[in-house]
Amino acid sequence: MGSGLGIVVGRNFRIRLGGWIVCALALVALVGPLVTPYDPTAQSLGARLQGPSLAHPLGTDALGRDVATRLVYGARISLALALVATLVRLVIGTAIGVVAATGGTLADTALMRLVDVQLAFPGLVLALVVAGVLGPSLTNVVIALSVVGWATYARLVRGSVLAIKDRPFVQVARLYGTPRRRIVGRHLLPNVASPVIVLATLNLGTVVLAAAGLSFLGLGAQPPTAEWGTMIANGRIYLRSAPWLITAPGVAIAVTVIGFNLLGDGLRDALDPDHLDDRQRRHP
Template sequence: MQWTYPMLTSTRGSDMKTKINKKNPGFFLSAGILVFFILAAIFAGYIAPHDPEKANLELRLKEPCREFPLGTDHMGRCILSRIIFGARISLSVGLLVVSSSLALGLAVGSLSGYYGGWADEAVMRIVDAFLAFPSLLLALGIAGLFGAGFKNLVIALIVVDWAGYARLARSSVISVKEQDYIKASKGLGVGDMHVIVHHVIPNIISPLIVMATIGMGYVILSAAGLSFLGFGVQPPTPEWGSMLNEGKTYIRSAPYIMVFPGIAIMLVVLAFNYLGDELRDLIDPRTRKDIE
């Protein structure tokens, strides 16, 4: 994932507020979907109707009904409860991976772009090497090397995700480090780290936030894919990707086992992607329309 964005200017704040306040059903629908899943994850222990890991073979493959609104799986576990608790896993993986990748990529890219020279060339060749591999295949290889599990899943996705943030941060730093306010700070004798932290990063963080918002959906989808292949979170822990894997055997006799977790993944990923697009439109003057 690579994007290039112009920097925000100090005169854009009022325009952004005006555009945010305009009616945008898609924006608020996406935000509402995310709030719904976040609240469900936080209060899963209170709103889930059943224990998500408790098996009861007498209730296996029960179709949706009043007691089990989304039915039960092949072990007699409540699918609704497993989706609710699975939101914790999926959103936690997304948050950990994106925040860690953003922090690592921002640090590496900022230092590389600011100082330049041979170090910059060496760092960018390493970044290019990571970006050259198909990200999901690289994550699959790393997860296979270290083994399945929540911790290894997060590590595998961070390893393949940080490079995109580093490249964007580096290109953004190069575009601002020659600005007059940066030269003025250096002229006052301020140290390089002070300039980077207090002047450079605040002016390049906006496009990285946009990238992180869209990246949340990508990471959640990748985590579900790895779990579906057996390299992520393992049963009986409820996780959307592993639920799809467990339900594939019953796709003909009980399709709801796969359909409902698939819908949850689709809604969350689309919501993050739409919010990311909206944020990009707010900070990119090439995509913003005049406000009447």
């Protein structure tokens, strides 16, 4: 199984390309702020709206701030926000899905009706409502995006647990008197990890895009914080005279989303048991 997975990963172009993109973004977010010579919030009105040059590779904004520096700091904020929101979604959704699948009919019915109610609302609209009620801040964006995303994990985990909880290895554990908590931790969760990992990887790109959208509408990061959505919002009025103000963060968002989508699609193929079996037959 391990060698088969290694073969699929090694041959899967999407995993390699998506992985390189994600690693490059993470490296920029971690190392970039340490090497850039500019302050992302320091204003220099004498250098406002300068085009790309050797001193400012991506130009400057309306307040004379270096766009490349703000883009680097924005990568740190966007990736951190996406990771936190996705982790909260994953933990809440997994817990609810496991309880629904193993807690009996009453718990299953109650929790799944809650999931249905949450899924009945368009995700972005619900996030707008939550962020609008809580007020504009990055913390409230994380809360809003977590509230609208956990139900998908709950439904996925519940279905996966129901599919395996009556298999022989789980029944044997029950016959030996293994506590439910240990059965969940040692037998159920490890066997539902693959689809959850794929969903989480795909969600990372979605969360980056949604967070940028909320910041663009004024509900996320507030000036002078360097965040991609806020950079697009501040630069949109200079679309004709200084297009680099929205091109740079727009391309950064697109590349990030593409990277996570490629990585998620590749992992889905690599972690598909049928796909792995086929690879093992071809490469024994």
